[in-house]
Amino acid sequence: MTVAARMDTTFKTLHGKALDYETPQPDQISLADVAHALSHTGRFLGHTSRFYSVAEHAILVSSLVMEHLRHGPEDRYLLGFAALHHDSHEAYVGDMPTPLKEVLPGFRDVAARIDEAIAERFEIRYSFEHPVIKRADAQAIRMETDGLRPDKGQDPYWDYWWDRLGVPRVYNGEFGRVTFGLLPHEAEQQFLRAHARLLRAVKPWLAG
Numbered sequence: 001m002t003v004a005a006r007m008d009t010t011f012k013t014l015h016g017k018a019l020d021y022e023t024p025q026p027d028q029i030s031l032a033d034v035a036h037a038l039s040h041t042g043r044f045l046g047h048t049s050r051f052y053s054v055a056e057h058a059i060l061v062s063s064l065v066m067e068h069l070r071h072g073p074e075d076r077y078l079l080g081f082a083a084l085h086h087d088s089h090e091a092y093v094g095d096m097p098t099p100l101k102e103v104l105p106g107f108r109d110v111a112a113r114i115d116e117a118i119a120e121r122f123e124i125r126y127s128f129e130h131p132v133i134k135r136a137d138a139q140a141i142r143m144e145t146d147g148l149r150p151d152k153g154q155d156p157y158w159d160y161w162w163d164r165l166g167v168p169r170v171y172n173g174e175f176g177r178v179t180f181g182l183l184p185h186e187a188e189q190q191f192l193r194a195h196a197r198l199l200r201a202v203k204p205w206l207a208g
Contacts, residue, residue: 011092013037019092024114026121031195034118037091039188045097048148052180054090055187057140059194060178061086064136067176077201082119082126083133084194089114122199123206138165139175146171147180 009022013033020028038055042048062084069076087095089111101107115128126133142162145153153162154170162169182190 013092019114021092021110021113024092024117026117029117029121031122031192034085034088034091035188035191035195038088039182039184039191041090041095043095043144044148045095048144048180049150050148050181051184052144052148053182053184053187054087054095055191056180056182057144058084058087059187059190060140060143061133061136062194062198064139064175065132068132068136075202075205077198078125078205079130079132081122081195081198081202082124082128082130083136084191084198085118085122085124086128086133086137088118125202125205135166138167141165142167142171143175143178144180147178 006020006022010018010020012018013030014036015030015032017028017030017033035055038058039053041054043052043054043057062080065083066076066080069079090096092114093107093111096104096107118124119128142153142165145151145158151158152171159169168174
């Protein structure tokens, strides 16, 4: 591939990394870039009653995973760590809604390549598609629509998605209730703290 062609598929990040969408590499991934971009990227394309970032969503999903596994295996922190980064590719591609992904089939391949680079960069041992993470992600989406959408996720459109995700059509706090709407700098710092806390917890398994 020529230098010009490579530049056509390369994105330069805030902190000076150059990510190649064709062949993303672990050394092109920066925690600072991920935390900053996710905290400034709105969930649901910004269609929320107040700003709500992907970083805040990632923290919620990770906390739900840890809650589900609080009496579970000793390596549960590895799953919590993976959950924190399950959407970290969105630091480089944005938060694309699922219906749009359906008409852009190549997008999933790009996201998967970035996920691979992220997993290698941060030594993430569990798949982002792990059933526990997928369940927590679905539960988080149900909580978010209840707290951040005027319709609370209650109409035929949402019913289709709730049935597909296996979560209640009417939310009565089954998964807990949280206050949404951190400012970007708050979400960024909380994401970085969560990463550091979980990294300390998983080090025994990474060293093994």
